[in-house]
Amino acid sequence: MTNERIDGFDRKILSLLQEDARLTNNDLSERVNLSPSQCSRRRQRLxxxxxxxxxxxxLxxxxxxxxxxxxxxxxxxTHNRDNARRFADLLTRLPEVQEAHALTGEMDYVLKVVxxxxxxxxxxxxxxxLPHDSVxxxxxxxxxxTLKETTALPI
Structure with missing residues (x-):
């Protein structure tokens, strides 16, 4: 689905669900002025x-x-595909790592760890x-x- 196929109702539904994913189709219908069945179909399509x-x-x-x-x-x-894969495999096993991003520049990765x-x-x-052979x-x-923390997109 491209942005051209997302209309104002879809954007409003997405925005509302980002704020509160527990909204029912009845709740959505009241806020976006569509019937609950239309909201249900749109949500399902999205x-x-x-x-x-x-x-x-x-949490x-x-x-x-x-x-x-x-x-x-x-x-x-070392900077090769196997080493990067080994490091990525390590990260998938570490629940403390909430985010991991590959970077350009001086550092290869930045991690958010709790x-x-x-x-x-x-x-x-x-x-x-440090003991991992890829690091x-x-x-x-x-x-x-933390001044701002969100997963919401500016839709």
Whole structure:
């Protein structure tokens, strides 16, 4: 589905679902001025065509004991496809890693990692990342304050 096939009703439905994915088709219909059945069909189409990839609960990181947010930059030991694949395979097994991005420039990857405390962060870096054969260098920064955090797209 291309942006040309998304009309104002679709955009409004997507925007509302980004704010609250628990909205029923009746709730949506009241807010976008379509019938519940039309909202249901549109939602289903948006899901089927992959514009809506899933629904998730947003958990309270602090209350669940993951109050430390860390940004970790990683440089690989060698720059080849196998080494990058080994590192990517490692990341898939690490639930602490919330985001991982391949970069251009000085660092190869930047990771967003949550840990309960400094000891857990040190263990993660020293016992998991640094010993891995694909990793050459790790640089860690602890987030002092999160000014904005969202997954919402500006649709």
């Amino acid at each position: 899901e089927d065509e992959g514009l809506i990839k899933g629904y998730r609960a947003v 309270d990181r602090d209350r669940l004991g993951f109050s430390l947010v860390n940004v970790i930059s990683v440089t690989l030991a 840990t309960p405390d400094l000891k857990s962060l040190a263990d993660f870096v020293n016992d998991v990342l 050459q260098h790790v640089k860690t920064a602890i987030v002092l304050e």
